Amino acid sequence: MCGIVAYTGSADAVPILLKGLKILEYRGYDSAGVAIQTSTGATEVLKTPGRVEELDAVVAEADLSGHTGIGHTRWATHGVVNHQNAHPHVSCDGEVALVHNGIVENYLELRAELAANGHTLTSDTDSEAVVHLIETHLKAGESLEDALLHATSRLKGAGTFVASARSQPGKIVGMRMGNAGGIVVGHSEDGNMLASDLLAVLPYTNRVVYLDSGEQSIITDTSVIYRDGNGDVIDKEVIISERTAEAAERGAFPHFMLKEIHEQSERVASAMRGRVDFENGSINLPEIPFSDEQIRNFDQVVLVGMGTSLHSAMMGATLIESFARIPAKAENASEFRYKNPVIDENTLVIAVTQSGETADTLAAMEGAGEQNAKQLAIVELDGSQATRMAHGTLLVRAGLEVAVASTKTMTNTVVCLYMLAIHMATIRGTMAPEVRKAAVGELASLPSGISSLISQEKAFKAIAESLVDCHHLLYLGRGFMFPAAMEGALKMKEIAYIHAEGYAAGEMKHGVNALISDEMPTIALAPAGHLHEKMVSNVNEVKARGGQVIAIVTEGDEIVPEIVDKVIELPAASEALSAILSLVPMQLLAYYTAVALDQDPDKPRNLAKTVTVE
Ligand code: AGP
Numbered sequence: 001m002c003g004i005v006a007y008t009g010s011a012d013a014v015p016i017l018l019k020g021l022k023i024l025e026y027r028g029y030d031s032a033g034v035a036i037q038t039s040t041g042a043t044e045v046l047k048t049p050g051r052v053e054e055l056d057a058v059v060a061e062a063d064l065s066g067h068t069g070i071g072h073t074r075w076a077t078h079g080v081v082n083h084q085n086a087h088p089h090v091s092c093d094g095e096v097a098l099v100h101n102g103i104v105e106n107y108l109e110l111r112a113e114l115a116a117n118g119h120t121l122t123s124d125t126d127s128e129a130v131v132h133l134i135e136t137h138l139k140a141g142e143s144l145e146d147a148l149l150h151a152t153s154r155l156k157g158a159g160t161f162v163a164s165a166r167s168q169p170g171k172i173v174g175m176r177m178g179n180a181g182g183i184v185v186g187h188s189e190d191g192n193m194l195a196s197d198l199l200a201v202l203p204y205t206n207r208v209v210y211l212d213s214g215e216q217s218i219i220t221d222t223s224v225i226y227r228d229g230n231g232d233v234i235d236k237e238v239i240i241s242e243r244t245a246e247a248a249e250r251g252a253f254p255h256f257m258l259k260e261i262h263e264q265s266e267r268v269a270s271a272m273r274g275r276v277d278f279e280n281g282s283i284n285l286p287e288i289p290f291s292d293e294q295i296r297n298f299d300q301v302v303l304v305g306m307g308t309s310l311h312s313a314m315m316g317a318t319l320i321e322s323f324a325r326i327p328a329k330a331e332n333a334s335e336f337r338y339k340n341p342v343i344d345e346n347t348l349v350i351a352v353t354q355s356g357e358t359a360d361t362l363a364a365m366e367g368a369g370e371q372n373a374k375q376l377a378i379v380e381l382d383g384s385q386a387t388r389m390a391h392g393t394l395l396v397r398a399g400l401e402v403a404v405a406s407t408k409t410m411t412n413t414v415v416c417l418y419m420l421a422i423h424m425a426t427i428r429g430t431m432a433p434e435v436r437k438a439a440v441g442e443l444a445s446l447p448s449g450i451s452s453l454i455s456q457e458k459a460f461k462a463i464a465e466s467l468v469d470c471h472h473l474l475y476l477g478r479g480f481m482f483p484a485a486m487e488g489a490l491k492m493k494e495i496a497y498i499h500a501e502g503y504a505a506g507e508m509k510h511g512v513n514a515l516i517s518d519e520m521p522t523i524a525l526a527p528a529g530h531l532h533e534k535m536v537s538n539v540n541e542v543k544a545r546g547g548q549v550i551a552i553v554t555e556g557d558e559i560v561p562e563i564v565d566k567v568i569e570l571p572a573a574s575e576a577l578s579a580i581l582s583l584v585p586m587q588l589l590a591y592y593t594a595v596a597l598d599q600d601p602d603k604p605r606n607l608a609k610t611v612t613v614e
Pocket of ligand 1 (some may be wrong): 306307308309310352353354355356357358361404405406407496609610611
């Protein structure tokens with residue numbers, strides 16, 4: 001979704017903003033722009049549909065420089081992708097420049113009111129209404145920070161806003177309203193920054209503050225002031241981030257996605273470090289904030305998430321229910337938020353979200369909080385909003401994920417859910433010690449299992465290249481393999497643009513069999529386990545109807561390879577860990593199919609890394 005970066009200080013703002021916008025590209029965008037306060041006292045706005053490189057060229061041509069500026073990458077929600085709709089937006093008198101991430105729900109009403117009051121609106125966006133509202137307040141003699149506060153009090157929706165005013169040079173104001181995208185404030189000796197993402201400030205400083213809903217940050221070259229929703233000055237603690245700017249480099253890999261797939265073995269090991277005691281066969285998760293008594297008293301667990309995180313949540317629900325014997329279910333956060341769910345203080349709600357900023361997941365958490373549910377966030381990005389809303393956080397430790405398509409964060413998330421399920425089972429006494437030790441011990445072979453799959457990359461590439469002419473693919477699985485099938489299909493859809501569906505194999509006879517033909521290959525997830533025979537039947541049914549089958553099996557399987565067209569072998573593992581392992585070849589299949597189709601797997605069309613609007 002939209003990216004924001006702003007700087008005011010002693011350095012030239014232009015290269016800082018352009019570098020920040022380049023870093024924010026991974027969030028997904030369609031236009032980019034900057035507004036710079038120049039030495040003549042003017043505010044120059046340059047913007048363009050397309051890539052940041054195109055903006056770069058426009059800026060170079062204009063020979064723009066100045067010490068204060070705001071920048072934006074737009075991900076269109078209201079209004080087509082064109083020059084007028086790109087940000088920054090400016091007020092009629094050119095006084096105010098504004099960038100926005102989020103949605104103003106009552107924008108039609110506001111635009112009509114502003115037009116009736118004599119404002120000329122030049123774009124079709126919801127955001128532009130806000131800049132004219134600020135203009136009105138500035139004309140009444142308010143400071144920029146008060147004008148932004150009062151303007152946003154008229155809005156319905158959620159978002160983040162960053163504005164500058166020509167008559168108040170050197171000052172930038174940022175504000176967070178609700179849970180649609182965050183603002184991180186970067187403190188440094190050479191100036192101060194605001195950004196929608198930590199990564200954009202890390203090249204300059206690791207001293208940061210995250211704004212909470214309703215809060216403002218007013219930055220100048222030498223000062224940073226924080227205010228609450230009443231306009232009162234507040235103290236915020238400056239955090240030292242442990243992340244480094246280098247995390248956003250892709251090294252020798254052609255794409256971030258491939259780099260991130262390759263990192264999984266090492267990242268899985270870091271998810272386990274200090275948390276798994278292989279000697280005693282136990283799990284140690286001191287970050288879980290609930291007492292043993294609370295864990296024993298939970299009468300249900302609800303995991304909420306979206307997209308890949310929903311698939312991780314589905315695996316987590318099965319793990320928690322089967323290990324800790326608590327009714328557990330995964331819910332799509334965008335559905336959950338509008339339900340009237342039966343939850344209370346004995347419900348554990350687990351928010352699964354790598355970014356910790358997905359609007360629907362945060363809204364689901366807000367609703368759960370109102371019902372007094374206990375909340376745990378399973379998150380990659382520390383300091384994100386989900387971590388601040390939950391009672392506790394289990395960080396997945398996958399490291400920064402830049403590619404839009406999630407890979408290593410899912411693998412690590414499921415590993416964390418696996419450890420959590422064992423932890424809860426231990427406290428609740430629902431896992432016999434030998435069973436627990438075996439489940440813990442098995443984790444030791446996960447990093448090498450992932451490495452051995454990655455070493456077969458060439459074979460997966462060849463299979464991927466055989467899929468490029470397909471228009472439809474079916475992914476089938478049962479048990480833990482059902483969410484894995486859904487995830488395999490999602491990866492293929494989002495980066496190769498091939499229609500793919502993940503199905504519970506038992507559903508086939510209830511409709512999907514009608515689609516089977518030699519034009520729709522099936523990826524059948526059929527590793528060893530108590531559902532293997534059932535999958536063999538499903539595979540036979542597809543074959544009997546002329547379908548091609550690529551099967552993912554456990555090495556040594558003597559049945560499935562005999563009846564299918566192509567085989568991918570997983571190292572021997574339990575059903576739960578086989579599901580984690582199966583993600584790796586499916587990620588590589590999607591990656592190499594996208595590459596063979598000449599698509600950029602890192603920046604799929606119409607998608608954003610962090611979905612901060614609903
Ligand atoms: C998957 O590849 C996507 N990146 C997407 O489905 C993602 O998982 C979803 O938007 C949820 O994001 P989150 O984990 O940051 O909440």
